[in-house]
Amino acid sequence: MTNLETGQDHCLLEVRGITKVFGELRANDAIDLEINSSEIHALLGENGAGKSTLVKMLFGSLEPTSGQILWKGNPVTIASPGQARALGIGMVFQHFSLFEALTVAENIALSMDQNVSIEGIAEQAAVLSREYGLPLDPHAHVADLSVGERQRIEIVRTLLQNPELIILDEPTSVLTPQEADKLFETLEKIRAEGRSVLYISHRLEEVQRICDRATVLRHGKLTGACDPRAETPASLARMMVGSDVKSVSNKGGKISDNILIEANKLSAPARTPFAVELKDIDLTVRAGEIIGIAGVAGNGQSELFDVLSGEETVASADDVRICGSSVGRLGISARRLLGAGFVPEERHGHAAVSSMSLSQNMVLARHRSDADTFLTGGPLKIIRYAAVREASERIIKEMDVRMSGVDPEAESLSGGNLQKYIVGRELDRQPSVLIVNQPTWGVDAGAASRIRQALIDLAESGSAVVVISQDLDEIFEVATSIAVINEGTLSAVEPASQMTLERIGLLMGGIHGEDTDMEASHAH
Amino acid sequence: MSFPEIIVLVTAILLTITTAATPLLLAAIGELVVERSGVLNLGVEGMIVIGAVVAFVMAQITGNAYLGALFGMAAGCIFSLLFGFLTLTLVANQVATGLALTILGLGISSMIGENYVGQAGAKLEPIAIPLLSSIPLIGPLLFDQNILFYLSIFAVFGVSWFLFKTRLGLQLRAIGDSHGSAHALGISVIKTRYLAVMFGGACAGLAGAQLSLVYTPQWIENMSAGRGWIALALVVFASWRPLRVLAGAYLFGAVTIGQLHAQALGFGIPSQLLSALPYLATIVVLVIISRNKRLTLMNTPASLGQSFVPDR
Numbered sequence: 001m002t003n004l005e006t007g008q009d010h011c012l013l014e015v016r017g018i019t020k021v022f023g024e025l026r027a028n029d030a031i032d033l034e035i036n037s038s039e040i041h042a043l044l045g046e047n048g049a050g051k052s053t054l055v056k057m058l059f060g061s062l063e064p065t066s067g068q069i070l071w072k073g074n075p076v077t078i079a080s081p082g083q084a085r086a087l088g089i090g091m092v093f094q095h096f097s098l099f100e101a102l103t104v105a106e107n108i109a110l111s112m113d114q115n116v117s118i119e120g121i122a123e124q125a126a127v128l129s130r131e132y133g134l135p136l137d138p139h140a141h142v143a144d145l146s147v148g149e150r151q152r153i154e155i156v157r158t159l160l161q162n163p164e165l166i167i168l169d170e171p172t173s174v175l176t177p178q179e180a181d182k183l184f185e186t187l188e189k190i191r192a193e194g195r196s197v198l199y200i201s202h203r204l205e206e207v208q209r210i211c212d213r214a215t216v217l218r219h220g221k222l223t224g225a226c227d228p229r230a231e232t233p234a235s236l237a238r239m240m241v242g243s244d245v246k247s248v249s250n251k252g253g254k255i256s257d258n259i260l261i262e263a264n265k266l267s268a269p270a271r272t273p274f275a276v277e278l279k280d281i282d283l284t285v286r287a288g289e290i291i292g293i294a295g296v297a298g299n300g301q302s303e304l305f306d307v308l309s310g311e312e313t314v315a316s317a318d319d320v321r322i323c324g325s326s327v328g329r330l331g332i333s334a335r336r337l338l339g340a341g342f343v344p345e346e347r348h349g350h351a352a353v354s355s356m357s358l359s360q361n362m363v364l365a366r367h368r369s370d371a372d373t374f375l376t377g378g379p380l381k382i383i384r385y386a387a388v389r390e391a392s393e394r395i396i397k398e399m400d401v402r403m404s405g406v407d408p409e410a411e412s413l414s415g416g417n418l419q420k421y422i423v424g425r426e427l428d429r430q431p432s433v434l435i436v437n438q439p440t441w442g443v444d445a446g447a448a449s450r451i452r453q454a455l456i457d458l459a460e461s462g463s464a465v466v467v468i469s470q471d472l473d474e475i476f477e478v479a480t481s482i483a484v485i486n487e488g489t490l491s492a493v494e495p496a497s498q499m500t501l502e503r504i505g506l507l508m509g510g511i512h513g514e515d516t517d518m519e520a521s522h523a524h
Numbered sequence: 525m526s527f528p529e530i531i532v533l534v535t536a537i538l539l540t541i542t543t544a545a546t547p548l549l550l551a552a553i554g555e556l557v558v559e560r561s562g563v564l565n566l567g568v569e570g571m572i573v574i575g576a577v578v579a580f581v582m583a584q585i586t587g588n589a590y591l592g593a594l595f596g597m598a599a600g601c602i603f604s605l606l607f608g609f610l611t612l613t614l615v616a617n618q619v620a621t622g623l624a625l626t627i628l629g630l631g632i633s634s635m636i637g638e639n640y641v642g643q644a645g646a647k648l649e650p651i652a653i654p655l656l657s658s659i660p661l662i663g664p665l666l667f668d669q670n671i672l673f674y675l676s677i678f679a680v681f682g683v684s685w686f687l688f689k690t691r692l693g694l695q696l697r698a699i700g701d702s703h704g705s706a707h708a709l710g711i712s713v714i715k716t717r718y719l720a721v722m723f724g725g726a727c728a729g730l731a732g733a734q735l736s737l738v739y740t741p742q743w744i745e746n747m748s749a750g751r752g753w754i755a756l757a758l759v760v761f762a763s764w765r766p767l768r769v770l771a772g773a774y775l776f777g778a779v780t781i782g783q784l785h786a787q788a789l790g791f792g793i794p795s796q797l798l799s800a801l802p803y804l805a806t807i808v809v810l811v812i813i814s815r816n817k818r819l820t821l822m823n824t825p826a827s828l829g830q831s832f833v834p835d836r
Contacts, residue, residue, distance in 0.1 A: 061708055082710030097705035099698045101822045109691070110698050111709045118694070143822065272821070 011073065012037045012196050013058070013089075013165055018067030020053050027053040029220045030067070035165065040187055040197045042207040042228060045217035046240055046444045048414065051200050054217070055167050058198075059091045060084040085111075090163030092154040092171060098142050105138035108157045121160075129156045132186050147297045148179045155186065166190060167198045172206060173470070176296055177505035184210050202240065202445075204233045218242055241445050248452045248477050254288050255480065260433050260464035261285040261308070262321040268307050268314055276300035276488045278307065283483070283490060285464040287432070290455060291493060292479030293468045296508050300488035301468045302345060305437040308466065309342040310335045322433055333368040341426030343436040347415060351422045354411035358403075359385070359392040361410055362425050369429060391428060399424035400450060416447030423451050427458060434458060437468045452478050472504060486510045535664050537781065542665065542673060543739055545777030547572070547731040549676045551755035552762075552769045553683050554727025559759055560687060561720035562700040564829040566622025567607050569752025570629020571725050575600040575732025577633040580645055580743040583736075589646040593672065593733040600729020601722050603629065608721040612714050615831045630746060637743045647741040648672060648734075672734045677770075679727065684766040696720060700825030703832045713832050728752070754803075761810030763823045768813065776806045 015033040019026065028050045035041045045051045056062040058069065060078035069076055071087050078084050084091070098107050105122035112121055122138035129136040134152040142150060151171060158166055168187075172180040187197050187210060201207055207214055207228045214228040216239040224239045266281040278300055285291050295301055306312040307320060310332040314320060317328040323338050332342065344350045352361045363374055363383055374388050375381040392407065399420040403413050410418055419439065426434060439455070440448035455478050459465045468485075469475055475482060476496065483493040484507035491507045551568050558565050578599035583592025607625050610616040648670040656667040687693040696716055699706040703713045735747055754776065762768035779802040787795050814820050 080710055081708055085710065093708065097702075097708045099701040099705060101701045101824075101826070102694070102698060106694055106698075110694060110706075110711065118691075141822065272817075 010036045010038075012039075012071070013198075014070040014073075015054075015058070016068040016070070018054070018057060018069065019065045020050075020057060020062060021065045026220050028057070028064075031217065031220075031222050032225075033215050033222075034225075035196050035198055036213075037164070037196055038191055038194050039213060040191055040199055040211045042211035042214035043198060043200045043217065044202065044204075044207060044214050044228075044236065044240055046202060048219075048444065049217040049240070050220040051217055052169060053220075055091070055169060055198065055200060058084070059089060059167060085161055085163070088162075088164035089167065090158035090161050090165070091167040091169070092151070092158050093169055098150055098153060100141075100143040102142060103138065104136055104140050104142065104145075104153055107142060107153055108138070108160060111157050112160060124160060125156055128159060132156070132159065132189065133182055134186065146299075148175050151175065151179075151183075155183075159190075163195070165196045165198060167200070169200045170202075171199075172201070172203065176508040177472070177501050178509060180206070204228075204236050207236070208233070216240055237445070248449050248456065250456050250478065256287045256462070258287040259284050259321075260287055260323055261435075261466060263308070264319055264321075266307060266314060266319045268303060268312065270303075271312070276303050278303050278488045281490045283466075283493065285433075285466055287462050287464055288459055289481060290459045290465040290467060290479050292475035292482045292496070293466065293485055293490070294472060294475050294482060294504055294508060295468075295470065295485035297470055299485050299508075301437060301470075301485060303488065304485060304490075305342075305344060305435065305468055308435050309340075309344070311344075336366070336369040338433075339431055340433040340435070341429060341431035343423055343426055343434070343439060345437040345441070347418050347422060348411065352410040352418060355409055357407045357409055358396070358401075358413075358421055359388045359407050361421075362392055362395070363388055365425055366429065395421060395424040395428050398428070399454065414444075416443040419443050420447050420450060423454060427454055430461070430463075431458075432463050433465075434463060435466045435468075438470065439467060440469075440471065440474060448474070472501065475504075484508055531661060535661055537785070538661075538665050541774065541777045541781045542669065543777075544780050545773045546673050546676045547734045547739065547751055548755050548758060548776060549770060549773040550672065550679065550731035550734065551728045551752060552758040552773060553676070553679045553766060554724035554731075555755055556759045556762075556764055556766060556769055557683055557687075557696070557727075558720050558724035559828055560700045560764055560825055561696050561717050562703055562825050562827040562830065562832075563611065563717050563721055564618045564622065565604065565607055565625070565721060565724055566619060566756065567604070567625025567629065567752075568724075568728050568755050569748050569750070570626035571600045571603050571728035572629075572732040572735070572752045572755075573633040573746065573748040574603045574629045575729030576736040576747055577637040577640075577732070577743055578729070579733035580736035581636060581640055583646040584640060584643065587646065589648045589737050590671070592646065592737055593648060593730065596733030596736075597726045597729040600732060601726040604721050604725020604728070605718075607725075608718050611831065612717050612721070615833055618829050618831065626752065630748075634745050637745065640743045641745065643742060645741045645743070646737065648737045670734075670738050672730060672738060675730065680766050680770045687766070692716075697825075700827060703827045703830070707832070707834055713834070717832075728755075731755070754806075758806070758810070761807060761814065763814040763820045764825065765823060768810065771813075772806055772810050775809055776802050779805045 011034055013035040015031060017030045017032065018028055019030055020028040031054055043051050053062060057064045058078065060080045060083050069078060076087065105118055105125060108125050109118045109121045125136060125138050129152065134156055136152055136156060171183060175183060190197060199211055211228050214226055215222065216224045218240060228236060261283065263281050263283040266278060268278040270277040276299060281304065307314050310327065310330055314328045317326040319328040321327065322335055322340050325338055327335050327338065348354045353364065367374060374384055376384060389407065401417050401421045403417060423439060439451050452474060455465055455467060467478055479496045481493045482496050482499045482504065484491040484504055486508060487510060551572055555565065555568055575596040579592040579596025582595035583589045586592065607621055610621045611618045650668050650670050653667040657663045687697060695711050699711060699713050699716055707713050732748065736743055758769055758772040762772050783798040783801045787798050
């Protein structure tokens, strides 16, 4: 793709034919990008499309294999993040680059000029954060802050460097809708000051709402540059995915009165100082029901999953009931034997052993619940690989898992395909209870819709499903009822049809009544 | 015994305690800085013994104990550079390299010191600070000491100030907490770690010099006698906090001297049990003071022992 607009004099940053090769993989292949001043420019693409690679090169943390970067019309080499900052490029990272053991002011000081005292920075940060409506306590330790507050630090830190171009990598994935609104206001303020923003996202509504232009990537290649406001979400999605994404059909099956999952006043103390304490969680899930549990990351989702799955036991056996049995003191295998299936959040190292093959991973998960099928009798319990392979192939076919070779190692699969296999591994047993945590995190749109459809189909066939997710679109797509987890407390379960995005947002911020003052909840 | 006699006896005992504690304190405070930067150098024992032999030999050759101490410090520092080169530049495993450094140090020191075993050597003499040294009890204890004692105390407060009040100290702690994030901010991870490792080596070298020029002014093979390992343990049990290292080192020194006196007096307690007492007492006390899990976690360098390779 050639660049015909070099004559434009407002061009702040221009990228010409930039390429990054990792071994065999062309993560970025001859990408062109132009960002004007006073512009919010979207960089769109699915997970793995090469967005992060591109911005890492712009910020000097990766070295381009070939290609050219022009800053205000002059060719530049950005060899380090320090150099990028010196040019006037600031970055807010997707995975926070904060130091948990340090205070807010210390974190900010680390990215500032040498000659400002930490106290001076604390003062500046407090003033600036108020000015932009992102209140922060400079003396708090990062470890004690919520994810939304951590993002504010990143933004304030970047703003304090007074950059002309701010790169934001998936900033709203950890925010409540209200926090996201606040962020958009901040971005518009930045644009009004004559600065530019490169906004990376895969959320189309956001991009259409605030971005002036968009550049779309797919599989490391440029697929188009457009004005997002002139496009429809469907046309943008096509540019991102390359084909139309099959939408999920949710007919809403019959919900019986048969309670399959029950938690009664379930409490669990925090296991580590940084973990969340679960407080009085009440939850009942009936056959045919999908309960979506929304919440900002780090509010007790993984802790809740652990006590429901049996990874952590609780004090009283009656606190958790699965299929009518009290299981609070039982481990995972015992709960699986009752007909439950579990899909934890981390694919590698939790749901699967990365260096083992898919079929071996299946045996690891199901060696107790399907002992009759996969193991011979007798004390040695020899694995019957023929049966294992047969089941593994069935799962691969059923879930449309794409991979190279026969029975490859888990780590060789892409995130989406491995996740399809892991979900399929549980579904293959036809569990009467399924509990999944962040089922489509970091999964491409095609695989995500396949997984969501599978969850819906399972519930329609009469199972009880709990979906813990940060993705509100996902929750609305699959759930029949919705609850929100906030600081270890679960809100009352309400039918999905009666929930609004705004109401969920308030619950995520910890406000259960009519009070809409967001900040009150953060003053702790 | 009259009152002045008791004072003299107590002062003598307390003096031996400071002498026993100083090498531990020097080595531990150096290792604390190293570990705060996220590097685990298990070669402390080796660096101490190299410092000890070089300090003694150079003091013999030059006839000046101060020059000897200076050379001991430099030797520890240079020896630690070997560790730095292997683990930071060549990204070798820190645990294995540290262990190798200890073994290598013990071997090389025996070789260097072969002809000096048992020789009577120069001693670092106490430097009395005018006026202050004439205060009863405290004077001889704190203000009529050798230079390495003063240095060790200064190092504790200096390191504490450096880590928590200066920008470089902040950067060093940041690197220890998350080297990836620090790199993303443009802080030079490898350079800072080299400096930290060299500081640790210099401190261990001085600890060795204290052994061969103050504690027992002669060269004995393997004279570090496990002090490097104790220093390593002190750093961990002190939750990487300088003042706790000071407390731990002196507690260890005090119980060591105390149990020696108890053995001499013959209380009928098995001597093996008494010999184990300093280790037990130090661990128990430091575990009790670091029972605040949150605070301990806050102070633990999260990237400790992990190699850093910037992805480019």
